[in-house]
Amino acid sequence: MKLDRRSFVSKSVTAGAAGAALAVPMAASAQTSPSVRWRLASSFPKSLDTIYGGAEVLSKRVSEITGGKFQITVHAAGEIVPAFGVVDAVQSGSVEIGHTASYYFVGKNRAFGFETTVPFGMNQRQQNAWMYYGGGLQLVRDFLRDYNIVSFPGGNTGVQMGGWFRREIKSTADLKGLKMRIAGLGGEVMSRLGAVPQQIAGGDIYPALEKGTIDAAEWVGPYDDEKLGFYKVAPHYYYPGWWESNSMYSFYIHSKAWDSLPKEFQAAFEAAAAEANLDMMAKYDFKNPDALRRLVGAGVKLHAYPVDLMRKAQDAAFDLYEEEAAKNPAFKKIYEPWKKFRAEIMLWHRFAEHTYSNFVYTNPPKSAAKKA
Ligand code: CA
Numbered sequence: 120m121k122l123d124r125r126s127f128v129s130k131s132v133t134a135g136a137a138g139a140a141l142a143v144p145m146a147a148s149a150q151t152s153p154s155v156r157w158r159l160a161s162s163f164p165k166s167l168d169t170i171y172g173g174a175e176v177l178s179k180r181v182s183e184i185t186g187g188k189f190q191i192t193v194h195a196a197g198e199i200v201p202a203f204g205v206v207d208a209v210q211s212g213s214v215e216i217g218h219t220a221s222y223y224f225v226g227k228n229r230a231f232g233f234e235t236t237v238p239f240g241m242n243q244r245q246q247n248a249w250m251y252y253g254g255g256l257q258l259v260r261d262f263l264r265d266y267n268i269v270s271f272p273g274g275n276t277g278v279q280m281g282g283w284f285r286r287e288i289k290s291t292a293d294l295k296g297l298k299m300r301i302a303g304l305g306g307e308v309m310s311r312l313g314a315v316p317q318q319i320a321g322g323d324i325y326p327a328l329e330k331g332t333i334d335a336a337e338w339v340g341p342y343d344d345e346k347l348g349f350y351k352v353a354p355h356y357y358y359p360g361w362w363e364s365n366s367m368y369s370f371y372i373h374s375k376a377w378d379s380l381p382k383e384f385q386a387a388f389e390a391a392a393a394e395a396n397l398d399m400m401a402k403y404d405f406k407n408p409d410a411l412r413r414l415v416g417a418g419v420k421l422h423a424y425p426v427d428l429m430r431k432a433q434d435a436a437f438d439l440y441e442e443e444a445a446k447n448p449a450f451k452k453i454y455e456p457w458k459k460f461r462a463e464i465m466l467w468h469r470f471a472e473h474t475y476s477n478f479v480y481t482n483p484p485k486s487a488a489k490k491a
Pocket of ligand 1: 279337338339360363
């Protein structure tokens with residue numbers, strides 16, 4: 120039946136009532152669903168606007184998709200839950216959802232490492248492929264069942280930078296006794312190379328570097344590092360951050376909260392989480408080039424890690440994984456298929472991806488080279 124708007128309106132009392140009548144069929148299913156309000160505890164401060172912002176993207180899109188019926192309020196680290204209390208808070212159900220980095224919790228079980236990444240892991244594209252299609256997300260969710268958590272990928276930084284050093288690092292020998300702010304499994308690998316890893320919160324890094332209490336510190340990449348001003352006290356900026364070849368953040372949902380969501384709200388959440396996962400990487404790729412240019416303009420000295428040091432670090436990392444897999448079944452269950460997937464995707468990416476990237480990054484077209 121073709122709707123004749125004029126005759127429709129004439130039968131109604133007002134145009135407003137007609138609008139409401141027209142809206143009924145589309146909104147019916149949302150109207151019969153209960154309104155849901157969740158509290159999200161972030162492990163990140165608002166100053167890390169790109170990472171913290173991943174939860175805001177999620178919240179905004181979930182609300183828009185559900186016509187405002189599903190609201191997620193975002194709380195920065197420390198507002199309702201401390202940064203490293205997010206897993207406990209979601210596990211107990213004191214908040215419905217958290218936004219965090221799984222590798223903050225390797226102290227509970229080293230198997231927590233894989234979701235964010237472990238040293239010499241995959242890049243952001245490869246991590247997404249493993250999580251969404253390679254069985255990674257299922258393995259992670261199986262592991263997190265004991266913590267009453269259902270996980271969704273929720274953003275990525277891409278390959279991070281390798282940290283700020285007060286002095287140049289020419290070989291592995293220069294790491295001996297070097298005090299570096301680096302957490303988790305990256306810190307354990309650094310320790311196997313002779314460095315002394317330190318756990319220091321973001322806001323305390325600058326004064327520690329300035330006083331010489333520590334010799335080096337890693338954080339994220341140009342955009343976030345510039346804001347903390349490390350370049351003023353430790354001018355040697357190394358790359359790549361081989362302990363964070365990608366850094367995937369996660370939305371952790373209390374399993375009962377997830378199970379009790381209406382199906383259409385679950386679908387809205389899945390769509391919004393996937394968008395947040397994509398959005399953070401795009402923001403970083405947009406913001407980092409300018410920040411790096413400004414840092415170099417301010418006198419920062421860029422250095423690649425010596426290849427020999429990286430080889431030793433990679434060997435140390437995989438020794439650690441093999442040792443851990445031999446004594447930790449939860450770690451082994453994720454590590455074995457992860458290792459296989461990693462080898463296979465890296466073999467494929469050696470051909471088209473690597474060859475193309477390697478060519479265009481080092482061979483600008485002649486016309487562009489003249490202008491530069
Ligand atoms: Ca980092």
